[in-house]
Amino acid sequence: xxxxxxxxxxxxxxxxxxxxxxxxxxxxxxxxxxxxxxxGINRVMVVRLLAxxxxxxxxRVTISAPLSELIEIERALERRHGxxxxxxxPFSDPEGDPVKVIAAAAGAFISAEMKxxxxxxxxxxxxxxxxxxxxxGATLDDFRVVSLLGxxxxxxxxxxxxxxxxxxxxxxxxxxxxxxxAVVDSPETKHALLERCGLSAIFEMADKLDMALxxxxxxxxxxxxxxxxxxxxxxxxxxxDAGAVGDVLYNFIDAAGHLVDHEVNGRVISANLAxxxxxxxxxxxxxxxxxxxxxxxxxxxxxxxxxVTDECSARALAQDKA
Numbered sequence: 001x002x003x004x005x006x007x008x009x010x011x012x013x014x015x016x017x018x019x020x021x022x023x024x025x026x027x028x029x030x031x032x033x034x035x036x037x038x039x040g041i042n043r044v045m046v047v048r049l050l051a052x053x054x055x056x057x058x059x060r061v062t063i064s065a066p067l068s069e070l071i072e073i074e075r076a077l078e079r080r081h082g083x084x085x086x087x088x089x090p091f092s093d094p095e096g097d098p099v100k101v102i103a104a105a106a107g108a109f110i111s112a113e114m115k116x117x118x119x120x121x122x123x124x125x126x127x128x129x130x131x132x133x134x135x136x137g138a139t140l141d142d143f144r145v146v147s148l149l150g151x152x153x154x155x156x157x158x159x160x161x162x163x164x165x166x167x168x169x170x171x172x173x174x175x176x177x178x179x180x181x182a183v184v185d186s187p188e189t190k191h192a193l194l195e196r197c198g199l200s201a202i203f204e205m206a207d208k209l210d211m212a213l214x215x216x217x218x219x220x221x222x223x224x225x226x227x228x229x230x231x232x233x234x235x236x237x238x239x240x241d242a243g244a245v246g247d248v249l250y251n252f253i254d255a256a257g258h259l260v261d262h263e264v265n266g267r268v269i270s271a272n273l274a275x276x277x278x279x280x281x282x283x284x285x286x287x288x289x290x291x292x293x294x295x296x297x298x299x300x301x302x303x304x305x306x307x308v309t310d311e312c313s314a315r316a317l318a319q320d321k322a
Contacts, residue, residue, distance in 0.1 A: 017039060017049060018049045018052060018053050018058070019053075020039060021039065021046055021049040022053045022058060024039075025046075025050055025133075026133060032046045032047060032050075047166060047169065048169065050133075054135060054136060055137035055138060055170065055172075057136060059133065060136075070090060070311060070314075073088050073311070073314045073315060074314070076318045077314055077318050080318060080320075081299050081317070082303065083304055083307050084306060085305070085306045086306075086307045086314070087105050087106075087109055087306070087307070087308045088309060088311055088314040089101040089104065089105035089308070089309070089311065090311050091287075091310040091311045091312055092311060093312070094312045095289070097288065098309075098310035098311075098312065099126055099130050100130060102127055102130075102285060102286070102308060102309060102310050103127055103128075103131045103133075103285075104134045105308050106128075106131045106134070106283075107132075107133070107134020107135045108134060109283070109306070110131060110283075111134075111135050111136040113281075114138070114143070115140065116140045116141040116143060117142045117143070118140070118143055118210045118211065119143075119144040119146060119205065119208060119209050119210050120143075120144070120145050120146070120211045120212070121145075121146045121147075121148045121205075121209040121212040121213070121271065121276075121279070122145060122146070122164050122167055122212075122213045123148055123149060123160070123212075123215050123248070123249055124160035124163050124215070124249075125215040125216075125217060127285055127286055128163055128215050128285060129162075129163050132163075132170070135167075135170055137170035137171055138170075138171060139171070140171045140172065140173065143171050143172070143174070144173055144175075144176065145164055145167055145168040145171070145175045145176065146164075146176045146202065146205045146206060146209065147160055147161060147163075147164035147176065147177045147178050147202075148160075148212065148214075148249055148271040149178065149182050149268075149270040150178045150180040150181050150183075150268075150269035150270065151177065151178065151180075151181070151182060160178075160182065161177045164177055165177065176205060178202055178269060179199075180193050180197070180199055180269045181269065182250055182268065182269055182270065183264065183267050183268055183269070184267050185267065186267060187263075187266040187267060189267075190267055190268075190269060194269075203271060203272075206275065206276065206279075207275055207278070209279045209280075210280060210281060211279065211283060212276055212279045212281070212282050212283065213283050213285065214248055214276075214283065214298075214302065214304075215248075215284070215285050215286045216246055216284070216291050216294045216298045217247040217248070217291075217294065218245075218246045218288075218291040218293075218294045219236060219239060219244055219245060219246050219247070219252070219294065220290055231264065235264060238262065239252050239262055239264060242262040243260050244260045244262065245294050245297050246291060246293065246294020246295075246297060247294070248273060248298050248301065249270040249271055249273070250270050251265060251268065251272075251273050252264060252265055253273075253294075253297050253298070255296070255297050256300060257299070257300030257301030258301070273302065277301075277302060277303060280305075281305050282302050282303070282304045282305050283304065283305070283306040283307075283308065284298060284299065284302060284304035284306070284307050284308070285308045286309060287309035287310040287312075287313035288310070288313060291313075292313060292316050292317070295313065296317060299317075
């Protein structure tokens with residue numbers, strides 16, 4: 001995914017800095033922290049330079065037209081699960097990691113769908129974070145981005161607040177973050193945060209979304225939730241014993257898409273799934289062998305209007321092998 005060549009006209013220092021940041025990130029694969037060190041700037045500036053490059057269309061991703069057999073799978077999934085639109089990214093390795101191909105397909109979809117005046121709710125996770133380089137940013141008037149899950153204190157790539165902030169930057173949007181942990185110590189703490197600290201007002205915005213961008217977390221392997229230290233191994237095993245197959249916004253669900261009866265679900269600071277089902281456009285972006293059962297469960301609980309997944313996952317869902 002090489003960046004587009006800059007124009008040959010006079011370049012300012014900012015133009016040159018932006019071009020170098022784009023090259024280091026998209027071509028050489030450096031992290032934002034590494035780029036900041038190499039260019040002698042802070043990480044916030046790197047994020048802004050990359051976002052600005054996408055708004056200027058200096059980074060472009062080309063996705064080949066889908067094969068006819070993929071269209072057949074898309075139609076089969078739409079009929080089987082009652083989904084308005086399924087987007088299947090080509091991917092033929094059943095043991096491989098499909099995150100990048102799903103992210104590329106989702107990025108193209110998001111780029112086309114964002115419009116002025118929208119309020120968009122966003123989830124989090126590795127798949128959603130990887131959509132950022134594939135989204136063509138724009139300056140949109142009266143555009144709002146609402147994080148649907150609390151964050152963490154440590155600055156990590158998969159922090160819900162980090163994704164929501166960078167997504168908002170792409171569209172010069174107002175961003176509404178949840179200044180609380182994703183998981184608190186008790187239901188009483190959750191209640192106090194919602195009722196006494198103003199968090200309920202942010203979640204009320206989740207009732208008025210035009211679109212929600214969501215992903216799925218698995219539970220059988222060390223997925224994002226556990227890598228970031230939100231939940232312990234004891235929590236994971238206990239959730240599995242309770243019937244959990246995965247989560248959406250840390251709402252842990254069983255194979256039928258129902259919330260499991262587990263104390264963790266009472267300590268999560270996130271949007272309510274039943275209320276999210278009222279969002280006009282619910283976009284579910286996920287896939288991978290370790291998430292198939294969780295993805296199928298999420299389809300049950302969210303009834304997504306759009307599903308973006310990879311070829312191997314789509315074939316398994318179409319054949320009911322999840």
